[in-house]
Amino acid sequence: MNKNTEWQTIIGLEIHAQLATKSKIFSGSSTKYGAAPNTQANAVDLGLPGVLPVINEQAIFMAVKFGLAIGAEIPKKSIFARKNYFYPDLPKGYQISQFELPIVSNGQIEIDIDENNKKIIRITRAHLEEDAGKSNHDDFLNNTGVDLNRAGNPLLEIVSEPDMNNAKEAVNYLKKIHSLVQYLKICDGNMQEGSFRCDANVSIRPIDKEELGIRAEIKNLNSFKFIEAAINYEVDRQIELIESGKKVVQETRLYDPNKNETRSMRSKEEANDYRYFPDPDLLPILITDETKKKIKEEIPELPDIKRKRYISELDLSKYDSNNLTINPDIANYFEETFRITKEAKMCANWIMGDLSASLNKNNINLKDSPVSAKMLGEMINLIKNNTISGKIAKVVFEAMWNGDGNAKEIIENKNLQQVTDSKEIEKIVTETITENKPQVEQYKNSSDEKKQKLIGFFVGKVMKKSKGKANPSQVNELLRKKLDN
Amino acid sequence: MHQSTLAELSSALESKKISSEELIRGYIERCKKHNVSLNCFITITEDEAIKKAKIADKNRARGNHTLLTGVPVAQKDIFCTNGVKTTCGSKMLSNFIAPYDATLVKKMNENGFVMLGKTNMDEFAMGSSNETSFFGPAKNPWNNDNVPGGSSGGSASAVAARLCPAATGTDTGGSIRQPASFCGITGLKPTYGRVSRYGMIAFASSLDQGGPMAQTAEDVALIMNVIAGYDGNDSTSANNKIEDYTKNLNDSIKGLKIGLPQQYFDKNLNNDVANLVENGIKELEKLGAKFIDVDLPHTELSIPAYYVVAPAECSSNLSRYDGIRFGHRCNEPKDLKDLYCRSRQEGFGKEVKRRIMIGTYVLSAGYYDAYYLKAQKVRQIIRNDFKEVFDKVDLLAGPTTTGTAFRLNEKLNDPISMYLSDIYTVSANLAGLPAISIPSGFINELPVGMQLIGNHFQESLIINVAHQYQKATDWHKKIPKKYE
Numbered sequence: 001m002n003k004n005t006e007w008q009t010i011i012g013l014e015i016h017a018q019l020a021t022k023s024k025i026f027s028g029s030s031t032k033y034g035a036a037p038n039t040q041a042n043a044v045d046l047g048l049p050g051v052l053p054v055i056n057e058q059a060i061f062m063a064v065k066f067g068l069a070i071g072a073e074i075p076k077k078s079i080f081a082r083k084n085y086f087y088p089d090l091p092k093g094y095q096i097s098q099f100e101l102p103i104v105s106n107g108q109i110e111i112d113i114d115e116n117n118k119k120i121i122r123i124t125r126a127h128l129e130e131d132a133g134k135s136n137h138d139d140f141l142n143n144t145g146v147d148l149n150r151a152g153n154p155l156l157e158i159v160s161e162p163d164m165n166n167a168k169e170a171v172n173y174l175k176k177i178h179s180l181v182q183y184l185k186i187c188d189g190n191m192q193e194g195s196f197r198c199d200a201n202v203s204i205r206p207i208d209k210e211e212l213g214i215r216a217e218i219k220n221l222n223s224f225k226f227i228e229a230a231i232n233y234e235v236d237r238q239i240e241l242i243e244s245g246k247k248v249v250q251e252t253r254l255y256d257p258n259k260n261e262t263r264s265m266r267s268k269e270e271a272n273d274y275r276y277f278p279d280p281d282l283l284p285i286l287i288t289d290e291t292k293k294k295i296k297e298e299i300p301e302l303p304d305i306k307r308k309r310y311i312s313e314l315d316l317s318k319y320d321s322n323n324l325t326i327n328p329d330i331a332n333y334f335e336e337t338f339r340i341t342k343e344a345k346m347c348a349n350w351i352m353g354d355l356s357a358s359l360n361k362n363n364i365n366l367k368d369s370p371v372s373a374k375m376l377g378e379m380i381n382l383i384k385n386n387t388i389s390g391k392i393a394k395v396v397f398e399a400m401w402n403g404d405g406n407a408k409e410i411i412e413n414k415n416l417q418q419v420t421d422s423k424e425i426e427k428i429v430t431e432t433i434t435e436n437k438p439q440v441e442q443y444k445n446s447s448d449e450k451k452q453k454l455i456g457f458f459v460g461k462v463m464k465k466s467k468g469k470a471n472p473s474q475v476n477e478l479l480r481k482k483l484d485n
Numbered sequence: 486m487h488q489s490t491l492a493e494l495s496s497a498l499e500s501k502k503i504s505s506e507e508l509i510r511g512y513i514e515r516c517k518k519h520n521v522s523l524n525c526f527i528t529i530t531e532d533e534a535i536k537k538a539k540i541a542d543k544n545r546a547r548g549n550h551t552l553l554t555g556v557p558v559a560q561k562d563i564f565c566t567n568g569v570k571t572t573c574g575s576k577m578l579s580n581f582i583a584p585y586d587a588t589l590v591k592k593m594n595e596n597g598f599v600m601l602g603k604t605n606m607d608e609f610a611m612g613s614s615n616e617t618s619f620f621g622p623a624k625n626p627w628n629n630d631n632v633p634g635g636s637s638g639g640s641a642s643a644v645a646a647r648l649c650p651a652a653t654g655t656d657t658g659g660s661i662r663q664p665a666s667f668c669g670i671t672g673l674k675p676t677y678g679r680v681s682r683y684g685m686i687a688f689a690s691s692l693d694q695g696g697p698m699a700q701t702a703e704d705v706a707l708i709m710n711v712i713a714g715y716d717g718n719d720s721t722s723a724n725n726k727i728e729d730y731t732k733n734l735n736d737s738i739k740g741l742k743i744g745l746p747q748q749y750f751d752k753n754l755n756n757d758v759a760n761l762v763e764n765g766i767k768e769l770e771k772l773g774a775k776f777i778d779v780d781l782p783h784t785e786l787s788i789p790a791y792y793v794v795a796p797a798e799c800s801s802n803l804s805r806y807d808g809i810r811f812g813h814r815c816n817e818p819k820d821l822k823d824l825y826c827r828s829r830q831e832g833f834g835k836e837v838k839r840r841i842m843i844g845t846y847v848l849s850a851g852y853y854d855a856y857y858l859k860a861q862k863v864r865q866i867i868r869n870d871f872k873e874v875f876d877k878v879d880l881l882a883g884p885t886t887t888g889t890a891f892r893l894n895e896k897l898n899d900p901i902s903m904y905l906s907d908i909y910t911v912s913a914n915l916a917g918l919p920a921i922s923i924p925s926g927f928i929n930e931l932p933v934g935m936q937l938i939g940n941h942f943q944e945s946l947i948i949n950v951a952h953q954y955q956k957a958t959d960w961h962k963k964i965p966k967k968y969e
Contacts, residue, residue, distance in 0.1 A: 043585055047805040049578065050565045050587060050684040052719050082801050084848070086825055093804020146809070275848035277857060280691035280798055282720050 008207040011170045012162035016155050017187040018195040019062045025154035026053030033193045041148035047091030059154040062186035063103045072107025080279040085272045089133035099276040102127035111172045121173050122161040167231035183328045197222045202234045214248040230255035314344035329366045333373045340377030371400045379407035419469045429478045432461045487647045491704040494556045505555025509538035512557045516648045525623040525642035527562045529602035537599040554597025559652040562603035565684040573686045574606040574618040577812045577832035587684020588716045596711045605639030608834045610688040617836040626965040631890040634664030640698045641668035646968040651699035657692045659910025662922035666885035666934025669924045672698040673705045677917030678723035681716030687802040689795035692914040702951035706730035733949045739773030742878045748784035749883035761926035762884045765935040781870045786863045791911040793860035800844025868916045875940040885922040885934035919944045923951045924960035
């Protein structure tokens with residue numbers, strides 16, 4: 001290969017979404033995150049002799065819901081299979097998964113690749129499986145600890161076709177699925193806790209060739225940032241290898257975020273023969289048309305439709321509607337404030353502005369925001385009816401954030417009502433003009449353009465004098481009247 | 486008292502002829518005395534049994550009891566018993582104390598059964614002679630030089646020697662019926678899914694089924710009334726109505742159509758056994774049953790299909806014995822691989838390892854279609870054979886085994902010949918059908934069993950026929966002299 005070859009990147013993703021069931025997929029243990037090691041592992045999770053799995057129906061419903069949301073086929077019958085391999089955190093020596101006949105197959109989802117272009121990413125299949133436990137190699141000198149709390153947590157493995165051609169597309173696809181599973185309420189989407197993680201299959205090929213290159217599988221990527229970095233690193237590595245006359249080998253690689261590199265975990269030769277076969281302990285999953293219909297009715301308005309509606313019905317920009325539909329929490333929050341205020345743009349600005357900034361600064365989830373949608377909506381209504389100015393609203397918002405009460409209480413307690421009494425405003429305006437004689441002179445001798453700037457100066461002075469309470473449009477009007485005379 | 490059936494013991498307790506404590510103490514003494522030579526118990530739970538017997542007596546005095554409160558029973562050591570060692574006949578689990586009760590055990594406890602102990606068995610139920618047990622073979626009470634059969638050999642031996650009136654067994658390819666036949670007792674393998682598998686240590690999940698081993702068909706019915714039924718913990722357990730298995734015991738069998746599968750009277754069948762089974766058939770004819778010859782044309786494929794499916798499932802089921810969380814762990818492992826290899830190498834016996842290897846092989850990439858998938862197809866064909874036959878007849882009759890109990894060590898080093906001794910029993914497992922073995926005579930003082938196979942969930946019918954047969958004969962009443 002010469003250095004002038006143009007390379008095309010081919011990416012397929014396997015996403016593991018932990019389904020938001022209360023109990024595990026095959027046992028009654030809790031799936032709650034963060035408990036003391038092995039306190040959420042019962043006889044079934046431990047794989048004790050004699051125990052048997054019993055399917056959690058919620059997990060099935062959630063998988064079907066996902067399938068319906070991506071327009072996939074939900075076969076009448078799907079089956080569980082055993083994937084056999086030995087590892088200390090895999091109690092039974094096999095993972096219950098699905099191999100032939102997964103619960104969801106042949107779906108698709110549309111992603112944005114830039115401002116104007118979209119692309120269909122095909123989803124080959126999504127199947128149910130149980131999670132393994134966790135091995136801890138660090139905390140025990142010369143020993144490994146095994147925590148089986150996670151063992152048996154329900155996972156939906158979502159496998160895409162190799163339809164993505166760069167890291168950005170992969171991230172967009174991932175974000176799309178991330179948003180979707182949260183809308184469907186089938187996954188909490190928490191990447192730090194590992195509820196949403198992915199493996200990326202990456203290969204390259206000369207842009208004019210059909211045949212796919214040898215792929216590397218990058219394991220366990222759990223943030224959008226890492227995924228993008230890992231894919232970019234991997235693509236560079238593969239190009240470098242091939243261009244220096246070497247070969248890419250089929251292997252599993254692990255991304256190290258500290259060093260920003262991927263390194264080999266195991267090669268294909270060391271790969272397991274998983275000896276899949278139908279699990280004789282579990283009956284086939286049978287899905288009737290009625291069940292499908294019932295589940296379909298439970299699917300809420302999905303982000304794509306929501307986004308289009310925000311643009312067409314609420315007159316929001318594409319940018320705003322994208323941001324307000326990223327996840328159901330923000331969309332619900334927006335819709336609640338909109339319901340109260342009927343002011344889409346103002347709501348959008350406050351949510352994406354002051355609210356987002358405060359959440360980010362304090363590292364708080366929208367769900368836990370001290371300012372509820374109702375509180376924000378009521379405050380926006382007070383701006384609307386001129387009780388406060390937009391500027392004072394920032395002060396009110398901060399006070400609400402700090403727990404000083406709702407907008408009304410804060411405005412009353414801090415005496416922040418906007419001054420709309422024209423006599424009072426006139427008094428302040430007159431005072432301001434008297435106190436700034438030189439600027440008044442300057443104004444009178446200025447061009448219209450300059451006048452505009454100087455008005456700003458006077459407005460500022462008046463607002464300061466009124467402690468921000470004067471109604472700015474009234475101030476503007478009065479100033480012009482007085483100065484232009 | 487030890488010669489009594491469960492039904493008789495139940496009456497004796499009811500009429501206060503004896504207390505449960507006296508009864509249990511008597512049986513425990515017999516168990517301790519004869520286990521030395523028979524080796525049919527791995528664990529005798531003396532203290533616990535006497536404690537339970539006292540509670541049973543109190544409950545009976547209070548009127549808070551079932552028909553069977555206070556009667557003794559032995560559990561095959563494949564059933565998990567809370568707080569009691571559950572070894573599955575293996576070194577791997579020689580120190581394993583189960584932290585929970587199998588559903589079958591729980592039901593029996595709740596119904597007042599008093600467990601005397603845990604019976605010997607082939608390691609992980611893999612064997613037809615009880616010789617693969619880590620704890621040494623149980624012996625046949627009719628001749629201590631002969632095997633009791635397997636894998637539920639300990640249970641069969643204990644019931645035959647009247648160390649307990651009844652016991653439980655499990656049957657994956659004949660493991661209840663073959664030892665019942667070899668030891669001259671009555672053993673029922675219920676329909677797959679009729680008795681919960683929860684807590685029954687898995688050998689081959691799609692074939693395993695627990696069931697009763699007793700002196701009479703009537704006792705089998707009494708136990709079935711306790712252990713049968715749906716279990717939310719076992720997805721494969723059947724969620725349909727359970728009958729009162731004692732209700733039809735005395736129904737006339739006049740006019741019943743019984744099929745004789747020609748393939749069960751083939752060249753493998755010992756002539757003397759054939760004669761005895763024919764005598765049994767004549768008895769049933771006298772009672773009004775009608776016999777017709779039927780075909781199960783794919784019978785000879787059952788053994789090869791079974792020895793693909795069962796090892797495949799066992800190779801996966803036994804992966805959990807890895808030395809990590811419970812069971813045997815090798816000393817000072819070098820690393821993880823060494824821990825796995827040596828723990829399993831030391832913990833499992835030869836036959837178990839052989840089957841794990843066969844199973845691993847048949848599931849491997851490239852061999853799956855040729856072996857596992859093909860075996861599953863054969864299984865379907867065998868099911869269909871039965872389905873067709875049951876359109877014509879009400880049940881089937883034939884021999885349980887090709888011959889009588891063989892000598893210890895006779896077949897131990899000839900696994901194929903050992904496997905072939907299951908030829909008349911495995912088909913019922915592959916098809917999931919209920920089947921019972923009942924004593925039908927003796928050859929050289931060794932018992933012979935006759936097998937009745939019913940359609941799915943037709944336990945009542947085959948128990949009824951067995952009971953009628955036992956009312957007309959007394960083979961089931963014979964007790965080996967030493968143990969009278």
